[in-house]
Amino acid sequence: MKNVTIFGKGNMGKVIAGRFTHAGNQVTLLGSKDAVGTLGDIVVLAVPYASVDVILEANKAQLSGKILIDITNPVNFATMDDLLVPSDSSAAEVIAKKVPGAKVVKAFNTNFASTLAGETATSVLLASDDAQAKAVVTAALEGSHLVVVDAGSLKRARELEALGFLQITLAIREQITWMGGFGLVK
Ligand SMILES: NC(=O)c1ccc[n+]([C@@H]2O[C@H](COP(=O)([O-])OP(=O)(O)OC[C@H]3O[C@@H](n4cnc5c(N)ncnc54)[C@H](OP(=O)(O)O)[C@@H]3O)[C@@H](O)[C@H]2O)c1
Numbered sequence: 779m780k781n782v783t784i785f786g787k788g789n790m791g792k793v794i795a796g797r798f799t800h801a802g803n804q805v806t807l808l809g810s811k812d813a814v815g816t817l818g819d820i821v822v823l824a825v826p827y828a829s830v831d832v833i834l835e836a837n838k839a840q841l842s843g844k845i846l847i848d849i850t851n852p853v854n855f856a857t858m859d860d861l862l863v864p865s866d867s868s869a870a871e872v873i874a875k876k877v878p879g880a881k882v883v884k885a886f887n888t889n890f891a892s893t894l895a896g897e898t899a900t901s902v903l904l905a906s907d908d909a910q911a912k913a914v915v916t917a918a919l920e921g922s923h924l925v926v927v928d929a930g931s932l933k934r935a936r937e938l939e940a941l942g943f944l945q946i947t948l949a950i951r952e953q954i955t956w957m958g959g960f961g962l963v964k
Pocket of ligand 1: 811825891892
């Protein structure tokens with residue numbers, strides 16, 4: 779059992795909370811107006827990419843040593859044609875540089891919220907340079923019905939974010955629905 783703190787009570791925060799809770803973890807959901815107490819072993823950034831910095835700044839000391847899950851898709855919604863991070867980087871790598879003490883794991887960004895609701899055996903891809911952090915997240919999600927897959931180093935967050943971006947554009951262009959998305963066949 780892990781204590782999990784989730785920043786963001788929106789679509790993603792709620793369904794990720796549901797999966798961690800279902801797997802037997804203790805989850806605290808924090809909205810933008812909630813006071814931040816002691817953070818859990820696992821911290822999830824379920825907020826827009828533009829809101830990440832304020833959370834990192836306000837909690838930098840406490841985030842050191844924590845597993846920090848970045849689920850963001852840093853899409854430039856003004857153009858819908860680019861990501862807001864350099865093409866030779868990713869939101870997860872930018873975050874890792876800003877909070878070097880945290881063990882950053884990219885996860886959930888390729889899963890639309892609706893596909894994480896309920897108990898469907900959706901695949902969740904994890905990218906991190908910290909193998910132990912990936913193992914802890916995988917163990918914490920045992921019993922969640924999610925299929926957790928190790929996607930490699932944190933550098934793979936670039937591909938995960940590209941995949942997340944592509945999936946969003948497919949849904950916007952009505953080539954898939956917001957209930958769909960990429961699946962993984964093992
Ligand atoms: N929706 C999807 O299917 C999906 C899929 C994959 C990845 N993502 C990513 O997941 C993230 C969240 O998306 P979402 O769809 O859940 O958005 P959402 O429904 O709009 O929820 C975002 C939440 O973040 C909260 N928030 C903003 N600043 C905060 C702060 N400083 N502290 C705590 N909470 C804060 C907002 O609360 P207030 O309203 O109080 O500001 C809001 O409840 C985004 O980065 C998105 O790219 C989304």
